[in-house]
Amino acid sequence: MIALEQVELSLHTGKADERLCEVYGCMAGSPELPDYRNRLLHVLTGFRTQFCGAEEIELFSAPGRTELGGNHTDHQHGNVLAASVNLDIVACAAPNDSMIVRIQSEGYPLDEIDLTDLTPHPEETNKTAALIRGVAAAAHKLGHEIKGFDAYMTSNVLSGSGLSSSAAYETMIGVIINRFFCESKLTAIDIAKIGQYAENIYFGKPCGLMDQMASSVGGIVAIDFADQNEPTVRKIIYDLQASEHSLCIVDTGGDHAELTGDYAAIPREMSEVAAAFGKTVLREVDEAEFLKSIPSLRRQCGDRAVLRSMHFFAENRRAVAEKEALEKGNFEKFRQLVIASGRSSAMYLQNVYTGVNPEKQDMSVALALAESILDGRGAVRVHGGGFAGTIQAFVPNDMLSYFKTTMESVLGKDACHVLTIRPAGGVVLLA
Template identity: 55%
Template sequence: MMKSIPVWKQELSDGVHAARLASLYCCAPAETASEAARYAAVLDGLEKTFGSHAEAGLYSAPGRTEIGGNHTDHQHGRVLAGSVNIDMIAAAAPNDKNQLRVQSEGYDLCVIDLNDLEARKEEENTTAALLRGECAAFTQRGAKLAGLDIYISSNVPKGSGVSSSAAFEVLIGVILNDCFMAEKVSPIAIAQIGQWAENVYFGKPCGLMDQMASSVGNIITIDFASPAKPVVEPVAVDFSKAGLALCILDSGADHADLTDEYAAIPAECRAVAAVCGGEVLRDVPFETFLAKLPECRRQCGDRAVLRAFHVYADNDRVAKQVAALHDGDFDTFLCLVNESGRSSWEYLQNVIPAGYKEHQEVGVTIAAAKHLLGDKGAVRVHGGGFAGTVQAFVPVEMLDEFKAGMEAILGEGRCHVLSIRPEGGAVL
């Protein structure tokens, strides 16, 4: 929705959008002034960067937390995930240059020509590739693209495992959908467009979970048995009512140079599936995998086999987690979270990058969190692994002590206490 920038600023200052912001950021309307100020700031950034505009729109896409199913999505498996109350926001306004111009705070200006939307090999692993890919995808769906200026600000830490990349893709998708689609595409389609751009244009073979959790919002379980038509179901749960706080622990390690480590996981799983006559592990019954185990070891190596063991088990665990949450059985749920964490470290092996000795930040973060929690709560590697974050479910009565203990080890501000956001990609 486009409005004049002075109108937006006045409404934000007067608290007109307080109820909406309270819903997005999981707080009381009286506590939304800082969020309103963020939106006013992106409007200022838009004007400062690109000059004056008659009108603009405001948009948001949240980070996500993966609760169950670590690296199961790219094997057409099941996941349990939720959007969280940190996000990437933007102000967008038309320009007359037939260019998409995007300025993210702290980064270089990125400009693409809307007449040139073919994938470029030399652009892989760049923001321009993602933008060009998403524009191409929307054009294929009937969008009549025109020049647009976008100014972005984020409090989703980059490389932190809360998926700033998916939030960026969803944010761009929400903007293009709002501005240029006569018949709006669904949040699921926005997620699929983001994944396609990342796979085909950016050159990273990611799954679909991150984009889906950011785009759809709340807590959802997704079955990717048919990736073109994933089955998405809401999971009604309030962790705070169960006496649990959701913490995301920033290990201090960055994902930036680890694309090969991530790419190896789906590649090895697919190699095992191929030996067993399938494309991905979801195509192959576990019994078939066991029968073919000697051949898989010979052709794919033992790490690939161990990773397959993890995927089969974690896929089953998701269904058990969903059932436990439906039943309000949080003890079983926490046991399953811990099981997933152990499996990720022992079998999937996505806690420590191959050959790393001095830098094992995620491993140290897990060890410290387990020590502080004792036999309470649950801890697991979060998201892609190797770097970024660790997830902990912490009993509320232990939260202050746990947060202080983790930040004494990791550094101030490294323990993020988050809430599940009820909405995904949003137009303000």
């Protein structure tokens, strides 16, 4: 713990800059540094105003994530390629010597969670309170005595953007609890699993583990989920700036409301195909046997389930190939694989629009527009879960301004976000 006034002083004087550069991946003297400093000073002010009396605090950061490869492969125990980005949740927090967690997320009502009851509360489904209680419950199940704390948070992770603001939030709660009550014994992988548990069991969303893993571990990570209990995580060292391309996430304006059924249908249908072979997930199914069985699978499971399974087998191989391409510094190979991934998601996985409202196709329009602008250069694909939200584009730097301006002329001001990959996951920022 560190005195709040001391943290303020280190931010004002630039003494904290080295740590900020380490976390966010910027250079000394970077033009972004004043923004990082001011944001943290703002959080300190918010904490002091909301929670009077705490003299010692710590600062935390948990990033959003971008999926680079492996669209809907994680829940079938497949391979993914993901990365943390420079948008994050930052928090100022301190233990409060009670059994109550009080979290003020800027712009939202105060959450108060009584930790004497760690059972799921149905009325908290789809609410942040469920994530707080779920993360605390999971850490408690691992043998740690979890107590109360106060936290003031602010986030620039775009909600509904496919950058996984929920995973960043779960990671944030996990990092705080780990620091205050677990003697920092939980690994980044432990924190990711805890986050997934909270989202699945308490929040009510049947997500895989990729989002939490990318946010918690940080940097570019290749993850093999063959063993869900002990996934293989490999950090990939690659400087995207060296490719002379920029990573863009484009908000298509689609509405995520009422899409849980669409998201849930993908793992359900893939698992139905796996069950036809006596297996639980497609990773356990031999692809050659699957291909031979397509006639009977079409009758038993339906064509969409078959097509989605075909996507899985190809996408699982692509995620590995993308990892290998980046490890070798072969961006052109990576670019071609990204294009193939996007086409497979659209044609076979079929997650670019919902069948409930087919006349509304925000993602399809954005994908078509981006391809037209890029005209054979760069790459574009569905980003994240799909159906609504965002697309991902790798844009040559010499046409970045034109791409952003043209996309926003159709989709609206600030729809195109130019991001960088940050090296750190969920961290204690200053203590």
